[in-house]
Amino acid sequence: DAGITQSPRHKVTETGTPVTLRCHQTENHRYMYWYRQDPGHGLRLIHYSYGVKDTDKGEVSDGYSVSRSKTEDFLLTLESATSSQTSVYFCAISGQAVGYTFGSGTRLTVV
């Protein structure tokens, strides 16, 4: 969807290196989310944001940090990537009385 873009779409990185994924929206929605999707687990919430500089942890936040310095950008950082963080990462946005819009996903492989 044109209202939300994720970058990069694919990334291969080495264990122990830092990685940052970017989510950018043009909808001016208040809420932004980072999910990971793994076989057998469905979508699991990592972190979410309810405004600029307002973030909170989801169910699988260990090893991840986020930042939101502008309404349109929500960054997910893996400080020191591990193989267990190999996954597909989805960003999503939502606003009052509107549904969710998901980004196209980032396929991250940690080797």
Added chain:
Amino acid sequence: KNEVEQSPQNLTAQEGEFITINCSYSVGISALHWLQQHPGGGIVSLFMLSSGKKKHGRLIATINIQEKHSSLHITASHPRDSAVYICAAGDSNYQLIWGAGTKLIIKP
């Protein structure tokens, strides 16, 4: 017990059949969401419901708030409808409680 239960887990049908996927939830919700994900693909929001019924093309979603139950129907199913369909309960904090998904295969 999961807070959001979907059934069936898997469904295979012939092209043209009427499809129903069910979702029951045990939590208070602000809205019930239906989403679709094609294999290897992105996630698309189909419906957001807080009451009644919504229709978009061949897709119909209904919700019964008293019974805490929602259904997604597909009329005149087509192979391109093959995907995973997920229901998710939205809480007042704009977070989603996900169902496990229903994998739908429509055979030509």
